[in-house]
Amino acid sequence: MQASTPPPAAVSIRNLWKRFGGHVAVAGLTLDLPAGSFVGLVGPNGAGKTTTLSMATGLLRPDHGTVLVHGADVWSDPVAVKARIGILPEGLRMFERLSGRELLQYNGRLRGLPGAEVDRRAEELLGVLDLLGAADKLVADYSTGMRKKIGLAAALLHNPDVLFLDEPFEGVDPVSAQTIRGVLARYAAAGSTVVFSSHVMELVEQLCDWVAVINAGQVIAQGPLDAVRGERSLHTVFLELVGVREDDGQALGWLGAPERGARDGAPNGPQSGAQDTTQGGAR
Numbered sequence: 207m208q209a210s211t212p213p214p215a216a217v218s219i220r221n222l223w224k225r226f227g228g229h230v231a232v233a234g235l236t237l238d239l240p241a242g243s244f245v246g247l248v249g250p251n252g253a254g255k256t257t258t259l260s261m262a263t264g265l266l267r268p269d270h271g272t273v274l275v276h277g278a279d280v281w282s283d284p285v286a287v288k289a290r291i292g293i294l295p296e297g298l299r300m301f302e303r304l305s306g307r308e309l310l311q312y313n314g315r316l317r318g319l320p321g322a323e324v325d326r327r328a329e330e331l332l333g334v335l336d337l338l339g340a341a342d343k344l345v346a347d348y349s350t351g352m353r354k355k356i357g358l359a360a361a362l363l364h365n366p367d368v369l370f371l372d373e374p375f376e377g378v379d380p381v382s383a384q385t386i387r388g389v390l391a392r393y394a395a396a397g398s399t400v401v402f403s404s405h406v407m408e409l410v411e412q413l414c415d416w417v418a419v420i421n422a423g424q425v426i427a428q429g430p431l432d433a434v435r436g437e438r439s440l441h442t443v444f445l446e447l448v449g450v451r452e453d454d455g456q457a458l459g460w461l462g463a464p465e466r467g468a469r470d471g472a473p474n475g476p477q478s479g480a481q482d483t484t485q486g487g488a489r
């Protein structure tokens with residue numbers, strides 16, 4: 207499975223560290239992401255994915271370590287790097303009082319693209335992402351999925367070499383997710399690099415050809431998807447790698463059991479309160 211000459215790295219991360227107060231969020235993380243690959247970053251909650259992506263894209267300064275994007279240092283050569291990357295961060299803050307179309311036009315101009323080219327690309331992206339009907343609506347009035355799509359359009363407008371996406375499918379309905387997948391697949395097929403974080407292993411397996419598993423601020427596995435998962439599913443391998451916590455059978459023993467004397471000393475068996483709650487929840 208090992209290639210004799212490794213492909214050039216689009217993103218090369220070396221010994222990256224980040225501490226928040228007493229908590230080490232990223233602990234000496236080293237990662238090489240091959241150019242032209244579709245990379246999935248997976249890891250449990252709090253593993254350090256967002257912190258890593260933020261440092262890799264110049265949004266958060268590392269305590270230590272380097273990140274190179276196509277050979278340019280993110281922190282010592284930020285202008286060169288930012289011209290080559292697109293970012294869809296988690297919880298992206300946008301100019302809410304602009305319409306979707308205006309947001310793209312503003313982004314395109316900031317990127318130094320000629321006006322006519324910005325307009326052409328913006329209309330195409332709005333069309334492909336099924337946002338033409340909402341193009342003149344304020345971003346403030348966009349739904350979660352629409353926000354992800356307009357954020358993706360803004361990240362792609364200048365045709366970056368590397369696209370970083372933090373949880374691009376979170377809160378997105380299946381129709382919009384399919385649209386986003388189509389755009390990403392088309393972008394990657396043209397030879398660009400996509401790096402995205404996700405908790406959805408099935409999605410990573412469908413889209414990605416390269417995977418990095420992050421746990422406790424470090425990379426615990428990385429490589430081509432087939433090499434990382436072997437004959438098994440990524441889900442199974444992931445759970446094994448990060449270690450599933452065993453339930454000792456003691457915790458939550460009260461949950462679902464009849465309450466005795468907890469409320470005004472009155473028993474609350476399944477035929478009284480529990481049943482009412484179920485009916486209430488069904489409405």
Ligand SMILES: Nc1ncnc2c1ncn2[C@@H]1O[C@H](COP(=O)(O)OP(=O)(O)OP(=O)(O)O)[C@@H](O)[C@H]1O
Nearest residue numbers: 226229230231249250251252253254255256257258
């Ligand atoms: N600004 C911050 N201040 C303090 N702690 C932070 C900050 N940002 C992240 N952390 C902590 O750093 C650790 C890594 O967080 P991070 O958001 O990078 O994880 P993640 O892998 O993206 O998690 P998730 O999958 O839940 O989004 C967590 O313990 C988190 O609480």
